[in-house]
Amino acid sequence: MEKNKLTNVGDLSEELLTEVLARLPIKTLLVCKSVSKPWLSHISNPNFINSHLRYIINNNNNDNNPTLLDILDSPEVNLFLDTYSTCHICIDRVVMPSVFRHSRVVGTSCCNGIVCLSNDYRNVVYLWNPSIRGFKEVFVPELYVSKWCPVKTGFAYDSTCNDYKVFRILYEVNLDSVTSKMQVYLVNGDSWREFRVPFWGKTMREKFEGNDFIVVNERLYFNSWDEEQLIAFDLRKEVFGLVPFPGSVQNKWSDVLDFKGSIAVVFESVSGIDLWTLDDDVSGQVSSWTKMFSIVPGPMFNMWLSCYLGAGQFYGNNLLEGNLFAHNILYDSEKKESKYYRDGREYILATLKYTKTLVSLDGFHQVEENADE
Incomplete structure (x- = not known):
């Protein structure tokens, strides 16, 4: 039998080339744009961008590769993080x-x-x-x-x-x-x-x-300071709804979170501090909350959780007297451990859960090279 001949990359079909390139990280794809004009055209094509996005979303559904993005005021910001070796979080930094x-x-x-x-x-x-x-x-x-x-x-x-x-x-x-x-x-x-x-x-x-807001299952949830309910907006029907909190809870200890595809809030009750998830219709007329697990504050008694990152990791703050944010923390819900992430006094403008993509919107302009220096 004739041995299979090695195929030149340039001979790959459009479908196979998409299949191969969709698995590459963003940084590599940006380099690949310089390989040839056909590759530049292929990677810039909206169909490929959508294919790459679908691959990223499907690949991240296992919840094991969370990325945290720090948006900096200055490149001269030092990060003291004692969790690099113990948590599965990729940390990216970019200057505003x-x-x-x-x-x-x-x-x-x-x-x-x-x-x-x-x-x-x-x-x-x-x-x-x-x-x-x-x-x-x-x-x-x-x-x-x-x-x-x-x-x-x-x-x-x-x-x-x-x-x-x-x-x-x-x-x-x-x-x-x-x-x-x-x-x-x-x-x-x-x-x-x-x-x-x-x-x-x-x-x-x-x-x-x-x-703050969160989007889960085509619904936009606003983080209200109301102690009895949150606000929801259905993106498809374009209607508002009020979703009541569980009747047995007292104080709220988190923003509205996206926890594995469900709305979640950390509440305090007589039994302790727990994470609850929501199953509801946007009208708020049919809603139920389920207590998932206990949050153990550990040595930092007052915690406010802002975002679920994945892999059991939450991002948030520990609070001083008067509910002032002090240090940023990462909380491991499986190990029940809190670790310092950074000092709140550093010039980090925002920290958010992030996914790297090639998505470009109509009317996009390039940020000038000297705009973030």
Whole structure:
């Protein structure tokens, strides 16, 4: 029999080339773009980018390869981390580009590799993929003069229409009432639309206070300071709902978390401090909470958990008297151990759960090389 001949990489079919390249990390793929014009065209093709994204999502479903991204104010930041040898977390660091200098990161995780930022006045939104150094600037409808006050910004991917959406909730104070509305920006259409939020009256601002949100199963959950419920928004139906907390709990000790594809919150009750997961419809009329496991604070008694990273690891803060954030921590829910991650006084602007992707949105521009120096 004739021995199989070695195949030149250039002779691979489109399908096989996609199959091979989709398994490569982002850094390698960016280098591969320089190999040849055909490879540059192939890797830049939206079909390949989607294939690579699907491979990453499917590969990360085992929850064993979490990545934490530190966004720095300066490259001269030292990290004291005593968990490099004992935890399975990849830690990336990137300096905030100067174009975003007066902005803050929205949420505690990226969306398919896209990080959402909002400027100090909340009238400009940036969508940024640090892996490919691309960004898009989105101006809000009432850019310069408005009687509406923004209180919440969110960002999500809607698989039903294959589109990314930016959400802004605003309120207007009148003499005897508070009116609220939701604005939605569609990336594919590069357009805004809006509709009124139909309830909550004078407590609107308090219910939406804070800047955190999470997206699970095509639903946007806002982290409310209300002690009895959280706020949900169905991306498909575009309806709001209030989801009551379990009746037996007292204080809340976390943001709203995405725990293995389920909404989760850490609550304190008479039995201790535990993580609970939610199974509900967005209307809040049918909801149930299940206690999953106990959180043991250990030597750092007061902890606030901000994000579930995977592999049993949580990111958060330990608290001083008066609920002031002090040190950032990593909490291992399997070993019931907390370890210092970094000092809260360092010039790290944000830390979030991150996934490296090639995703590029319409209207993306390259961050200038000198913009983050």
